[in-house]
Amino acid sequence: MSEQLNFWWTALCVVSVANFAAWIWSALALNRRQSTMSQEEFRGRRWLLVLSAAYVAGCAYRSYFPVFDIPRLCLVDTWLSSAVVGRSVATIAELCFVGQWALMLRQTSVETDSRIGALASRALVPTIAIAEACSWYAVLTTSNLGHVIEESLWGGCAALLVISLIECWPRCTARARPLLALWCAVGMVYVVFMFAIDVPMYWMRWLDDEATGRGYLSVEQGLLDISTRWIVSHRWDDWKGEVVWMSLYFSVAVWLSIALVLLPWPGRHASRTLTTR
DSSP states (O other): OOHHHHHHHHHHHHHHHHHHHHHHHHHHHHHHTGGGSOHHHHHHHHHHHHHHHHHHHHHHHHHHSOEETTTTEESSOSGGGSHHHHHHHHHHHHHHHHHHHHHHHHHHHHHHTOHHHHHHHHHHHHHHHHHHHHHHHHHHHOOTHHHHHHHHHHHHHHHHHHHHHHHHGGGSOTTTHHHHHHHHHHHHHHHHHIIIIIHHHHHHHHHHHHHTTOOOOOHHHHHHHHHHOOEEOOOHHHHTTTHHHHHHHTTHHHHHHHHHHHSOOOOSSSSOOOOOO
């Protein structure tokens, strides 16, 4: 394994261990705060903790068994590195992650009487479910066009989330606005990254495939392929195009997921109750 690749993979594994420790700390902190919360609020926060656990575990798995889906590349020679396993883990984890944000946005919209936020909170999970279907299509057929649509939907959902939080701004307390500004700033950075870097990357890959007359697999062929074939590569050149998004995804995104469990959410009142119905 090249020195650069080994360093990156080791860093991913170390970060995943730290993420588990952070999640455990958040679970213990939530239990300590239970007496200060209503039953409904604690139940809502506990749902966030459960959803976060799935995301943390999914990202840790994908850190230890990285997969470059379309070319079927992996670092560890085992069926655990197959694209069918990796994509299944990713699908569950990502739906749990967006579920956290939908719950946060729903509560914020309730607290601030935001109609846009309420509608957006209902749209996030179904939209990302469509994005996951596009991702599966790309992985099965090896057509990067599916990833173009998938990443565009993720970027669009992030933009919708930011717009909804901005709409809530006038009705939030002054104390809540720094946190609201932080969420908006992080969201905007993500949107810019997706539409300036990530989506164009997949678009160019698709154009290159079209220019070379690449043949794509059928869905049935792809399912057999991702279940039975994985290619071990320890060359930095094969992985360097995936390093940025994987590094941010398995670190910063996980930290946001854990933070949602305990941080106060933007709202009209100093004390809020999570709505889980």
